[in-house]
Amino acid sequence: MIRVLLADDEAMVRAGVKAILGTDDEIDVVAEAADGLEAVEAVRRHRPDVAVLDIRMPRMDGLAAGAEIRRTMPETAVVILTTFSEDAYIARALGDGASGFLLKSGDPRELIAGLKAAAEGAAYLSPRVAQRVIAELSSGSGGGAMARAAVAKEQVAVLSPRELEVLGLLGAGLSNAEIAQRLFLVEGTVKAYVSAVLLRLGVRNRVQAAIVAYEAGLVAR
Template sequence: MNETIRVLLADDDGLVRAAIDAILRPLAGIELIAQAADGREAVTLVQRHRPDVALLDIRMPNVDGLAALREIRRLALGVDVVMLTTFGEDEYVAQALGAGASGFLLKDSAVDELAPAIRAAAAGEAFLSPKVTRQVLNQLPATSAAPRSELARIESLSPRERETLVLVSQGLSNAEIAGRLQVSEGTVKTHVYRIYGKLDCDNRVKAAMVAQRAGLLDEPPA
């Protein structure tokens, strides 16, 4: 994208806000336009500034990140939301998945992944930190098996789409998948969008959860 991505940050820890500000400030094409200390203030600032992407801490006073996410989605302002989490908050991540978050970052990995997550969200893609991917999928209950309808959708995938889905579920970006499969990034995007359609999912993280329930991630590599 050529236009500057406008970002809002909400976290009750001033040190975290300062650290993220320091990471984003020198980056071309990304501008931190507002900061909030709780979820209520975040929703107010989202309505006022209409950022492209909102970074929300999951645990915040007054209104937490999950409630703020749901309210931002309800307002339908076209703002994509990336959640900031700490290790061990798996149950919150799972709830945020269902509420429509576009991405998830562990705070201790944000330095390397923050800008890619923001750019992916602004481009309409989902970004899931590989560490978060493993956390969420490992926490799915053993009884959470795919219903027949999901198994039928998995069967409708081509061999290359299945291979792509596994790599998506491992938290790889489109560029990383392209390198692994020795194809263009545009080809990977085409595979991903076809996977969405066949699995009836609207983002990468939901597709990964379908793959997990179907046992696709337990299959030995081809």
């Protein structure tokens, strides 16, 4: 069972997110908080596996609360859930050790997938957020970019044609469900392909795999 703390200053938002999480038998919301300070205290008291934090909250915002949780209680993963997708928020959250950055406007399935990934020690970004991170990390010109491209092309050379298709769509920011629709596959099959791609590329998570896809030229720039 994945034990979750949910922090948002809007009670209706908390109720909605809790309802979504309640559809999965493997997730249990063990505590709620209305601001960042309450969130930090609740994590100390309940020791959840994952803390889901809104960015804009009174007294202490979600980014500051997440940084404090990661500093003092590193066994709790932090997932940022917000309506905001500005690069500065993304960079700060990931720099402070957040395991995920999800948008409230995203597919509810992304929320559940993100929490499960964070609980397992992996990183998970909303597909729209992932696109921005990939573009930023893969930006550049000259010899450095050419060298990265050469390395990436060697990495993807071990993949089958179908795995290359999956990697390209993953790099474009599509979720497993969207990849399944695009390739006329069931979502479970796509999940298996993604796991195989991560293993064969030697990367830890979808974000790193997407960067490889971008640098290998599998995603339009």
